[in-house]
Amino acid sequence: METTNKLKDINEVLEFLYQEFPQCFKQKDGIKPLKVGIFKDISERIEGSEKVSKTQVRQALRKYTSNWRYLEAVTKSEFRIDLDGNQDAKVEQEHIDHAQKALEESRAKMAKRKKSQRPRNDSDTKSYKKKPGQFVKPGDKNAKANDAPAKAAPVKRSGKIEPLPASEVKVNNKVKVKLGQALVNAVITEVNKEDVHVELVTGMQVKTKADSLYII
Structure with missing residues (x-):
């Protein structure tokens, strides 16, 4: 009796997409922005498949489209592609701006994480002397000992935002x-x-x- 090899790991699902739609999904080189609505197209193509579920495909797409290489592709490509690698709609400026912002935030988080994991050097703390309200570096004539940290200004929202009925x-x-x-x-x-x-x-x-x- 033949058994079905149901994919479980998200990377296996990604590998499935690479093999099933090689003109659309790329591991490194040749990555292009995906057609808006690509999930629906994939769901129709794999209808009845016993290897992957729609939920797994959605998770794989989330990982694929949040990758740095993909976000960079959105900022640099003129058009999106469909499952067969054919040119689809043009990448709108709004999408480019959003991808650029997501890319910057992702890189900033990575840099912050690396910095927090770096071993601390005792000399980094010895050069600072604690004074009321702040840390002051010796020799800094412009530093005021009693200056308290500035509070962040509240975020102002412009325009009325209406919930979706x-x-x-x-x-x-x-x-x-x-x-x-x-x-x-x-x-x-x-x-x-x-x-x-x-x-x-x-x-x-x-x-x-x-x-x-x-x-x-």
Whole structure:
């Protein structure tokens, strides 16, 4: 009796996409921005497959589109591609800006993580003498001992942001989704009870809730 080798690891699912759609998915060289709505196209192509599920494909797409190489491709490419590698819609400036921001944030987090993992040198702390309210470097004539750290100014929001009505939580509707403190344009790809799956402008797949969606 033949047994089905169900893929479990996310990297195995990515490998499946590389082999199944070689003109679209690339491991390193030749990466191009994916067509908006590529998840739906993949789902139709693998319908009935016993190796991967739609949930696994969504997770693999999330990993693929959050990779530095992919984000760089979004900022440098003029057009997106479909599953067969054919030219699709043009990459909009908004998508380029979002990818550039995501790339910068990702690199900043990586640099911060590396810095925190670096062994501390005692000489780094000896050159500073603690004074009330702050650390002052010896010899700094402009430093004021009693200066307290400045408080960050509150973020001001411009324009009115309206929540997306429940009646508009439908597949293919364009929305804004709240990610942290940012609102990002996206398209609803699936509605599963309380969970809503959206595709960001970069191609990343995200699962969220209806109360995190706003009118575009």
